[in-house]
Amino acid sequence: AAADENKLEELKEQGFARVAIANEPPFTAVGADGKVSGAAPDVAREIFKKLGVPEIVASISEYGAMIPGLQAGRHDAITAGLFMKPERCAAVAYSEPILCDAEAFALKKGNPLKLKSYKDIADNPDAKIGAPGGGTEEKLALEAGVPRDRVIVVPDGQSGMKMLQDGRIDVYSLPVLSINDLVSKANDPNIEVVAPVEGAPVYCDGAAFRKGDEALRDAFDVELAKMKESGEFAKIIEPYGFSAKAAMSTTREKLCAAK
Amino acid sequence: MSEPIIRIDNIVKKYGPLTVLDKLSMEVMPGEKLALIGPSGSGKTTILRILMTLERISDGFIEVDGEHLYHMKKDRQLVPADERHLHLMREKIGMVFQHFNLFPHKCVLDNVTLAPMLTKGMARAAAEKRAMELLDMVGMADKAKSMPAQLSGGQKQRVAIARALALSPKIMLFDEVTSALDPELVEEVLNVMRRLADETDMTMLLVTHEMGFAHDFADRVLFFDRGKIVEEGKPGDIFRHPKQERTQAFLRKIIAAGHRV
Amino acid sequence: MSEPIIRIDNIVKKYGPLTVLDKLSMEVMPGEKLALIGPSGSGKTTILRILMTLERISDGFIEVDGEHLYHMKKDRQLVPADERHLHLMREKIGMVFQHFNLFPHKCVLDNVTLAPMLTKGMARAAAEKRAMELLDMVGMADKAKSMPAQLSGGQKQRVAIARALALSPKIMLFDEVTSALDPELVEEVLNVMRRLADETDMTMLLVTHEMGFAHDFADRVLFFDRGKIVEEGKPGDIFRHPKQERTQAFLRKIIAAGHRV
């Protein structure tokens, strides 16, 4: 793709950046007033401000639709807790890591099927797992050998909890913090959390840019590094429950190379 | 012949605010051939439809063959007729429509046999035998297997006549049975009706604009205007020497329009 | 009068395999009143429709008022007419239909003024003045503001005649203009046509089943059968002393059906 050196100039001129988010607290959230918050957009908003782009305009999207949307020019960046993985690194240009989290299961009280890892689900022919379509958890489950018809694509977190409560699925899998947020909202004594999932790596996300917009990404990285340095970064993400240290102890290079 | 087979007593028929028949009374003797003539909208069709129980009356009484048509006795009282009573009464009456109303999804033969088989429980073989006789009489035996859509208007109407006859009603009603036909097809239908009039002693009521035919066919002619019988009498008298102004005006118009009387 | 205004030369009209007109030729002189009679399906309507350019011919030539109807000259050759040529030719011809075909969404006056305003660019005032004269002639001036749905069949047909006259065609075609009417309404339309025939020198072609009227109206009668002219002549001759077997049979049937001749 032809490099577009002027992307940042363009954004400055237009006064806002269009970002894709997911509405999955605490990574991303939409308030009752329609205001976008959550750790990832908050970080991105700060950085874009420093780059001279005063606003971000968020559109909520399915995880799977984010990268195609970015490629199709619908978004300028993805700030949604889209974890870095080698295939994704090949498809988009990631910034340095921002939010890190391990995977968790929400399941029925007492964990009746004794599920502790994706492998356990694969081995139990009765176990059904719910996960967002195109997300990390779906991939992990499929890679662990859970057949397609036992991996239920769930449109959003609330539906996932509902399906778990209704017994349509046995496990609902999301990152730890997301699961915790959902479970505390659901306030249901019959649900418990298994975290972290055994054998599943810790993932970190970054802001994702279109291939070709590396210049913009690099400018973003510079500001990100400054913020990490100054402690401003930790101030933004830690109230949401994320660890700034985790993000600072690894790099894009490592994460994109990981198997 | 002693008792009238139809006795209509002061009937009223209204559609909403419109009074179509206004305290009409008349009698018909068994075997009589009656022609009903009169201007458009005068209520001729309405009378036939009431006799066929396609419309209810608003007031008055009708007796057919000694029994009330729209009423029945129950606990020594006259109460409005229920569907069962109407069903029994309809056995006595058959009707042929202006637009034939053949059953388009059934062949000619089945059109004629359907009702006898269903309403009288006739066996198919017997019903078909009788149907073929009737179709033969109306000159349609060779078309027994045709579908109605394949027939000309005159042919359709002859089948419709056979269909009505198949139930052997005592009274036959004909509502402008030739006025939807091309002029050259009129005659074939009228011929059938002439034979019918001559050869059977069925009671027949005929609404028509064919004055010439009414003249030959009827024992008695009733002239209707605005829901009333304005004049009645032998065809010769009515057509040659109408007494009433309205009858004269009507006949003048019709003759001017090229109809033979 | 020297030259014929219509010259039909060996025309053929086919619908798929069916030959409806078979090498038909005829001529009509200016001002002539012609009646076309014959059994159903013999091609009478088809001729009128061809003259009105509602149907194309399969073969042959037609000249109207000295010009080819379906052909035009181009580079000294005769080529099939295009839409522009037909448009010019249609100015000479008007037609009245069996089912009136009034425009139901326009009032009587607008029905009559529409075409003159659109095709001749007449101003509204002039068009309305002329329309009122015509409506007056057909006795419909007082209904100028009525909608077609509010009129009886006879009234509709008189408006349709006025509408066709508004374009002042040289030739008028009438296709069974009374056969969709109730018998009592026929006369009012025929009266208008009689006046038209007497008072104007328009050329008129009339298809009808009203033999009595054809007799009074026409200078010449053509008897059609199966796409051919079987017999032609003065009305008195054709109706009283038909020479051809087929003409005799046809007239016999019509008379039997109650039509006056």
Place this chain on the structure above:
Amino acid sequence: MIDWSGYIGLILQGAWVTVELTLMGSALALVVAFAAGLGRLSRFMAVRSLATTYIEFFRGTSIFVQLFWAYFVLPFAGITLTPLQAGVLALGLNVGAYGAEVVRGAVKAIGREQREACIALNLTRYQAMRHIILPQALPLMLPTFGNNAIELLKGTAVVSLISLTDMTFQAQVVRAQTGSTLIPFATILVLYFVMAWVISLGMRWLERRAGRGLDGVRV
């Protein structure tokens, strides 16, 4: 406990998007319905085939596919539409294809007899269409157009799948924030019904106006 008034506000914002989509989509649909419907009756083979292809294509593929195409594939052809534009385009073209058949059917229903009367009065094809055929065909189209508009309204729910913030989408958001499923969905069901009801009232009003003087009588 839960800020319902705020969330109702969110749903109402979505309702406005739904209304916008419905209005703009209907306007587009109306235009293409006439263009394609009359195009299909054209004398010219090329125009006819073009109209037929459009109609068959948009009636044949599902609205979802059309939406995803407009949203994700068109950009690769250099056409980047905002979600709203993509939604209007897909909905308008989709419903327009159905509308085209309505236009064609109504024009054809104004039978041969009216067209022949026009020829006999020497009107040009354009004049006949403009003054005689369309004025009579329009009242015939209206009831079906009303149904089509309601179909389009219902179709707008689908745009939530391309993350356009319509009413259904906002209901999803509210659901994610509050954990309540019944309340947001029941609310939007009622709102959709009210909108559909307004459309049918409007259409009935139009029908009465257009039908005036015709009294349903064909001559």
Place this chain on the structure above:
Amino acid sequence: MEWDWEFVRQIMPTLIDGLQITILATILGAAVAAVVGLVFAILRMVAPAPVARATGFAVEFIRGTPLLVQLYFIFYVLPDIGIRLPALVAGVIGLGIHYGTYAAEVYRAGIENVPRGQWEAAKATNLTARQTWTHVILPQAIPPMIPALANYLIAMFKETPLLSAITVLELMNQAKSIANSNYRYIEPMTLVGVFFLIMSLISVFFLRWLEERYARVDER
């Protein structure tokens, strides 16, 4: 982004799996719609006035609101009152009820289109109400309904992608899932379009045939 035939070959089996579910859902949905429609039509035509009016309102309501929302309702809200349906069943019921309201209209129109003269002829030949229905009215009313019903069948087929919203793995959902894990929308979405187009072109011919086969018997 280029069209990639190799990728097409690779995803085809998955899409065909999805197509099978789509077709299954359509057929089952149609069966439900046929029955539900009959119930609606009968209730509206012959039930006592209050029931008929309530049915009328229900039909209007269902027709006036999006199927997508109705599906959410059936799938996510009904479990609150103890009705927990598997996704496919919920989808089939949703499709069936939604299209049942359309079928009801077809039934009603078909019956009302039988000319009054046929009812009168039946009466004049003294048939009972039941005989009139079975021998005269229905045999004439049903054939013209068939093309209209088939039309809705096709419309329903094209709406099955909605079932993806309630986790049914039909064609659209499979395509999305492929797109999601491979970050390519062009091929799967285009293929879904092609599948739909092929199915509808086939059904257009099928419809034409039906319309000819069951063309109105034009005689009264």
